Amino acid sequence: MAPLNYMKTDIDHLPEKKQRELARIQEILFEEFELAKGASKKTYNLKGRIQKIVLFGSYARGDWVDELGKTAKGYQSDFDLLIVVNYAELTDMATYWYKAEDRIIRDKTIKTPIGLIIHSLAEVNEKLAQGQYFFTDIVREGIALYELARHRFVDPKPLSAKEACETAKDYFEEWFPLAEHALKLSRDSLDDNVPRHAAFMLHQAVEGFYACFLLVLTNYSPSTHNVRRLRALAEEKDARFRDIWPDEDKFQRRSFELLKDAYVKARYSKHYKITEEELTWLGERADALKAQVETVCAERLAKLAKEAGA
Numbered sequence: 001m002a003p004l005n006y007m008k009t010d011i012d013h014l015p016e017k018k019q020r021e022l023a024r025i026q027e028i029l030f031e032e033f034e035l036a037k038g039a040s041k042k043t044y045n046l047k048g049r050i051q052k053i054v055l056f057g058s059y060a061r062g063d064w065v066d067e068l069g070k071t072a073k074g075y076q077s078d079f080d081l082l083i084v085v086n087y088a089e090l091t092d093m094a095t096y097w098y099k100a101e102d103r104i105i106r107d108k109t110i111k112t113p114i115g116l117i118i119h120s121l122a123e124v125n126e127k128l129a130q131g132q133y134f135f136t137d138i139v140r141e142g143i144a145l146y147e148l149a150r151h152r153f154v155d156p157k158p159l160s161a162k163e164a165c166e167t168a169k170d171y172f173e174e175w176f177p178l179a180e181h182a183l184k185l186s187r188d189s190l191d192d193n194v195p196r197h198a199a200f201m202l203h204q205a206v207e208g209f210y211a212c213f214l215l216v217l218t219n220y221s222p223s224t225h226n227v228r229r230l231r232a233l234a235e236e237k238d239a240r241f242r243d244i245w246p247d248e249d250k251f252q253r254r255s256f257e258l259l260k261d262a263y264v265k266a267r268y269s270k271h272y273k274i275t276e277e278e279l280t281w282l283g284e285r286a287d288a289l290k291a292q293v294e295t296v297c298a299e300r301l302a303k304l305a306k307e308a309g310a
Contacts, residue, residue, distance in 0.1 A: 183287075
């Protein structure tokens, strides 16, 4: 592996329109970050800086998919961006980044979906020191769109084959049963005619299944309840997940949006409404997600066990 002090910085492999989109995204991120810090006198606001913006995933590797409008499914890869800041307090999505994300989504010149993860430099370096594959892959394959000088990533400490196998096994044994139980509770709530609680528990099941897959595969899952973001990360890692959520008509798209909103609105908004038909369809898709997670995790665990000589 090349020294991590010197990440790649060249995005000439991307079409010019994608390069322009990334430049516009960076403008918005910096503008909204400065506005979010406001006039606060807290040290982390006064001295807060974006230290790095790293493009990772398919657009960094060069194997992105952009079939929007070209095929029936119309799958489109996200721009995956790691934003590195100098204080952990600045990673709070609701305080510092949600307005930037909203502006990027609404900007007419940006056609590519985005996925943001935000960490402090200390957090990333800690994860590298722990051998987390997710961040090791980012610094190996990622492209630094922006970085301040003298703020380097540490060299990763790879996990041994045995450690990797045990860690992945522990994650599966913790997360998969919890997600299964949430799916059962969702069905119980639907049977008891409590649709809002059924929606919330269904959200918890889907979030749990995605987290299980990402943890087993990469030793990392972002701290988010946004199932759309977790879905994008899973689909990026394994194309088989792209068939879980068809979005060929308004009913399917609306149902997924209701699921995405359920973490907050199903609990706190009396205006949140979801039908039995929508819940039934979402439950069927959650079953498909469960089966896919179980399959790919079994494959991963078998591979790790073989490498560990188990």
